[in-house]
Amino acid sequence: MNTDAIPRSVNSWSPEYLEERYRLYQSDPSALTSAEQMFFAGFDLAQAGELRLFGQAVGSSSGAPAGGPGNGHAAGDGPIRVTPFEGRPAGRTSYFQAVVDDFITSYRMHGHLAARIDPFGRERPRPEDLTLEYHAICCEDLDRPVDASAIGYDGTLTVGEIVERLERTYCGSIGVEFMHVNDTAARAWLFERFERSGGRIELSKPEKAHLLEQLIRAEMFERFLGKRYPGEKRFSLEGSESLIPLLDRLLEKASDLGVEEVVIGMAHRGRLNVLNNIMGKTYQQMFTEFEETWLEDFDDSGGDVKYHRGYSSTRRYRNGRTLHLAMASNPSHLECVGAVVEGRCRAKQRLRADFERKRVIPVVLHGDSAIAGQGIVAEILNYSGLEGYTTGGTVHVVVNNQIGFTTVPEDARTSLYCTDVAKMIDAPVLHVNGEDPEAVVAVAELAMEFRQKFQKDIFIDLQCYRRYGHNEQDETSFTQPILAELIKGKKSILAGYKERLLAEGVINDTDVEAIRVRMDEALEHAQQEVKASPHDPTIDAGSSRWAGLTHRFSFDPGETAVSMEEIREVCAALGRTPDGFNV
Ligand SMILES: Cc1ncc(C[n+]2csc(CCOP(=O)(O)OP(=O)(O)O)c2C)c(N)n1
Incomplete structure (x- = not known):
């Protein structure tokens, strides 16, 4: 090997030979060619994690300014910290x-x-x-x-x-994209956090049983609707049921971390399931919308379809904490609800004097085609870090069923992942296989921790599929026969996870049957009940901030007069010069 001239790539060199030369360099540098000496000197320098730039001391001194080149802040005359690669101790030499x-x-x-x-x-x-x-x-x-x-x-x-x-x-059920995150501290945290747990989460037996129960609830809800209301559009979540445990864990983690309110935005896919299992809209309320036993007395929420309506509720989690959840109504126009959610969240932060933006947070759900295809996503993300618009970071969840209406990803986008727009704002991305529900809850935890710690957007790409057509009247085997065939042979997420827990001895068949029977009875009972007496499916407008408000028009004149005393008080305040202020 001729080392007189160091080639551009050293990958082809024998490591043993290099180590031997390096040892010689350490004991007697003059025994080496000048090119070799320069090469090893550079190697030592890089390993030390410190550099001298332009004759200035540059090192790990704690007086170094935050950030670094390209962060938009002038480094001034102080030393520039050149951070060694995350976690690598300086000075290792082999x-x-x-x-x-x-x-x-x-x-x-x-x-x-x-x-x-x-x-x-x-x-x-x-x-x-x-x-x-x-x-x-x-x-x-x-x-x-x-x-x-x-x-x-x-x-x-x-x-x-x-x-x-x-x-x-x-390379397991979770694929992470962190390398593009330019903020060193955030990137280091993400890798550390992810590697520490090997990308997994240790769930206790009751937690696993809870996860299973959520999958049962998600699957049985859809099946019941499919059986009892065939042909009705419901934009079923079948094939993506892991979304329910994902959101449940995300929100529970949020409550653990001090969040009080979450504003949620989503389109049609799985919305009914989320409304029921996450937002707490009851079976009775849901079935009333299918039964068409609608009463004139019900507020009609603008006459919209059931998979566009918003809802709000306060939910209590297993940790004993409560969280107020508000899902925004949305129009057919996919993705535009994202902007509404950000604005609504910011307003709520102001109302709660949430200056740190950690008590009210936005969660936005997307479809894989919509997020990749629509320009409004980029526009909203572009606003996410601006002082006048920021909400302190959004958790984005993509229900990636790998199809948009009838179009498969290869025909829908150029980017590799549907979430690639996230990279525009340096947001980390967690891709997760929806078939592994425990990996799904692990990414939910990580995402919420990241949002609360760094106040930045983060994306979860839930990779799943859609068991039926775009809606329940479409037939995928006409338009995507190969995909439809793959799906036909697939057992449900619930069936897979149930087998796993049975094998682990976490549950037995009797436990599962007991949950099923309980749910069957509840569903049956709710349907019978609303056939006889419908339940108002809309939000209780008499609660919290909206108390006293009604959508119904009234010809009765409202009370608008203000007392003279109040007018005097306002005028006096307007005309008063603040202390220490010279006009
Ligand atoms: C702006 C806009 N463009 C097109 C549509 C029509 N449309 C409704 S759903 C849909 C497919 C969305 O696919 P995806 O985002 O992958 O969600 P999925 O239904 O597959 O879960 C389309 C094109 C729409 N509602 N709004």
Whole structure:
């Protein structure tokens, strides 16, 4: 190997040879060629995590200004902190260690491309840099112990163990995109948080049982509607039922973290299910809308269809805390409710004097075609960080059923992911396989923690499918026969998770049957009840801030007069010069 001139890529070099030369460099630099000396000097410099720029001391001193180049803030004359790669302790010197760290970086960057996030398990081509060969690591190297602090492990692990951890963390049911997040602290937190848990969440037995129950509720609700009201449009959630545990966990976590109110926006898909299982709109209220036993007395919410109506309620979570939830009504125009939600949330923050924007937060749900296709999404995101418009970060959830009406992703967008617009504002993205409900709740927790900690937008891409047509009158096998065939052979998310919990011994068949019977009875009873006496399906306008307001028109003149005393008080206040203010 001729090292007189250092080639542009050192990947092809033998690591053993390099290590040997490096040891020599450390004991007797003059024994090396000048090109080699320069190469190793540069290596040491990079490993130290410190640089000297333009003759100035540049290091890890705590007096360094926040941010760095490109953050829009002048660095002034102070030292510039050049941050070493997240988690990497400064000063480690082995070449092989650097190779392994490079391998870790590849997983952080491209692990999502090999993650098993497709509910149909379709393989994607594996990126080259996720192979040992690409990094010139050979099989014998797998037993070599290396420092594992770069992946948050205190001590050494063999290369093989590191590979196994990386595969489990980055290429399982969750694929993360964090590398584009320019804010160093946020990026470091995301990696640390994700790697610490290996991307998973440890659920207790009762938590698993709770998750299962939510899937049962989600599935049975849709099936009941499908059976009792065939042909009625409901934009079923079947194939994407994991959305219910996702939202439940997201909101419970929000309440854990001090949130008092959540403003929610979503379109048609799964809306009835969310209204019932998340917002607490009762079976009786829902069925009244299907039964058409509507009474003139009911406020008609503008005469809109049931899958466009808003709702609000206060819900209590298992942690004992309550959260006020407000779902905005939305028009047919997909995605435009996002802007309404942001404005409504900001107004509520003002009303609650929520200056930190941590007590009222927005959650916006999207369809995969709508989020990728509509310009209004980019417009709303562009406003998200502006002082005059920010709401302190939105949690976005995409119900990615991999179809838009009849169009599959290949014919709908150029970008790889439907969420790629998130990168425009540096927002992290968590892709998750909806078939793995425990991974789904793990990303919900992470997303809410991130939002509360960094006050920035974050996206969850829930990869799932749509069991039926766009609505219940459409037939997918006419327009997408291949996809329809894949779906036909698929067991439901509930069935899969139930099998898993049965195998783990968390539940038994009798428990599941008991929940089913209880739900069947509740559904049956509710339907019978509303046939005889309908329930007002609209929000109780007499509660909280809207007390006394009615939509109904009245010819009775309202009381508008103001007392003379009040007028005097207002005029006096208007004419008063504040203390210490010279006119
Ligand atoms: C601005 C706008 N364009 C088009 C439509 C018609 N439309 C309603 S739903 C839909 C498909 C949406 O697909 P996706 O976002 O993937 O949601 P999905 O129904 O698949 O869950 C379309 C094109 C609309 N309602 N609004």
